[in-house]
Amino acid sequence: MSNELRVLTEPDWKAWLDALEWAFGGLHDAPEEQQLWRDLLDFDRSFGLWDGDRPVGTFGTLAMEVTVPGGTALAAAGVTTVSVAATHRRRGVLRSMMRRALDTYRESGEPLAILTASEPAIYGRFGFGAATQSLAADIEIHRVGLDLPAGVDDIALSVAEPAAVAGRCEELYARLARTRPGMFPRQPGWERLPLLDPPQDRAGASEQRYVLAERDGELAGYARYALKPEWEAAGAKGTVIVRDLEAADPAAYGALLRYLSGIDLMSTLSLANRPVDDAFLHMVSDVRRARTRVQDRLYLRPMDVGAALAGRTYATEVDVVLDVSDASCPWNEGRWRLSGGPKGAVCEPTADAADLALPVAALGAAYLGGTSLAALAAAGRVEELRPGALARAATAFTSPLAPWMPHGF
Numbered sequence: 001m002s003n004e005l006r007v008l009t010e011p012d013w014k015a016w017l018d019a020l021e022w023a024f025g026g027l028h029d030a031p032e033e034q035q036l037w038r039d040l041l042d043f044d045r046s047f048g049l050w051d052g053d054r055p056v057g058t059f060g061t062l063a064m065e066v067t068v069p070g071g072t073a074l075a076a077a078g079v080t081t082v083s084v085a086a087t088h089r090r091r092g093v094l095r096s097m098m099r100r101a102l103d104t105y106r107e108s109g110e111p112l113a114i115l116t117a118s119e120p121a122i123y124g125r126f127g128f129g130a131a132t133q134s135l136a137a138d139i140e141i142h143r144v145g146l147d148l149p150a151g152v153d154d155i156a157l158s159v160a161e162p163a164a165v166a167g168r169c170e171e172l173y174a175r176l177a178r179t180r181p182g183m184f185p186r187q188p189g190w191e192r193l194p195l196l197d198p199p200q201d202r203a204g205a206s207e208q209r210y211v212l213a214e215r216d217g218e219l220a221g222y223a224r225y226a227l228k229p230e231w232e233a234a235g236a237k238g239t240v241i242v243r244d245l246e247a248a249d250p251a252a253y254g255a256l257l258r259y260l261s262g263i264d265l266m267s268t269l270s271l272a273n274r275p276v277d278d279a280f281l282h283m284v285s286d287v288r289r290a291r292t293r294v295q296d297r298l299y300l301r302p303m304d305v306g307a308a309l310a311g312r313t314y315a316t317e318v319d320v321v322l323d324v325s326d327a328s329c330p331w332n333e334g335r336w337r338l339s340g341g342p343k344g345a346v347c348e349p350t351a352d353a354a355d356l357a358l359p360v361a362a363l364g365a366a367y368l369g370g371t372s373l374a375a376l377a378a379a380g381r382v383e384e385l386r387p388g389a390l391a392r393a394a395t396a397f398t399s400p401l402a403p404w405m406p407h408g409f
């Protein structure tokens with residue numbers, strides 16, 4: 001039988017999805033989740049590798065945006081639903097699908113491609129670098145005090161059914177998504193994502209609820225959470241599971257944190273995916289008992305080095321020639337002069353001598369300001385060719401807020 005790489009079509013959907021779910025270990029998403037991905041996937045840029053009448057490889061694309069330093073949202077091809085059947089693994093199936101996708105993204109013109117990886121070791125070879133991290137915490141709420149900011153008592157809290165308030169929360173999310181690099185200003189359709197709460201994924205926790213934080217009737221923050229009850233001989237030791245927490249100001253954040261830490265019969269406040277510089281770190285009395293863990297989250301690769309680097313702003317004035325290597329997207333290879341600062345930047349090919357040399361995955365890791373070019377240089381991933389250039393470029397690439405992608409895709 002011959003293998004054929006073809007674009008995803010509606011008639012192929014069921015077999016394609018089956019192949020995907022089996023490659024993930026027999027995962028069976030709820031029907032509403034399957035329908036969401038079916039509606040969001042860009043079928044024209046999603047592929048299946050068919051062995052006869054059977055899909056043995058799946059590769060999906062989502063049309064996304066990412067907020068970059070400076071507050072602009074740049075178009076990004078979101079790589080998702082990647083899988084290869086166990087019968088066909090390590091024969092280059094992923095490589096062939098990635099090749100097709102990268103060429104397609106070049107044609108469609110997004111400056112960036114992004115993904116969240118099942119395993120960190122897979123995508124570096126295709127030029128993706130870990131650009132954001134996420135912070136998880138299990139706060140021992142009976143041993144950790146809160147030092148809350150002024151104004152928390154001006155915030156009114158109310159608990160609501162998700163369907164009744166998700167629209168208002170989504171409006172607030174859309175505003176906040178422009179304020180931190182790495183966030184994804186969700187396009188229409190994505191508002192269904194936070195509402196997914198299939199019973200089979202709850203692992204003993206309750207249905208989810210929203211708690212709203214309002215000031216004078218205006219929404220200033222919200223959290224989406226569930227409760228997981230648990231009992232031992234000495235009594236209750238439940239967990240508050242926070243799926244989402246967005247706040248427009250410190251008082252709203254503090255009021256939500258106080259509420260979530262004060263629910264009776266609960267001992268742990270579990271935060272699954274927060275920015276690494278999240279405000280709670282500075283509100284708790286004992287950060288060690290917050291039991292924090294950091295993990296790689298969003299992987300990013302510039303699809304078009306010039307457009308990507310010109311699309312963000314820089315913390316300080318910068319004028320640097322980067323010598324970029326990019327085996328997967330050779331159109332990015334070579335020297336680029338980046339000149340810019342806090343108001344904007346230009347980035348164009350140049351014949352001038354290079355100041356720094358780096359692979360495109362290192363540029364992807366540094367792009368949102370979450371990984372220092374100097375730290376990458378310390379690991380040998382960036383080479384300084386002109387003394388002083390590294391410190392200046394590393395400073396210019398930083399972001400005041402740590403980049404963060406609040407959910408997977």
Ligand SMILES: CC(=O)SCCNC(=O)CCNC(=O)[C@H](O)C(C)(C)COP(=O)(O)OP(=O)(O)OC[C@H]1O[C@@H](n2cnc3c(N)ncnc32)[C@H](O)[C@@H]1OP(=O)(O)O
Nearest residue numbers: 080081082083084089090091092093094095115117118121
């Ligand atoms: C964005 C997302 O959707 S993340 C989800 C990814 N999917 C999964 O984790 C589901 C389970 N795993 C799979 O389906 C497959 O193993 C895949 C998709 C990860 C890899 O597919 P394959 O067809 O086996 O990969 P392929 O043969 O093209 O390998 C290309 C290269 O990646 C390497 N590679 C592939 N998978 C892995 C891995 N899991 N860890 C480390 N390296 C890997 C190969 O060794 C090869 O390296 P080389 O070019 O140096 O020789």
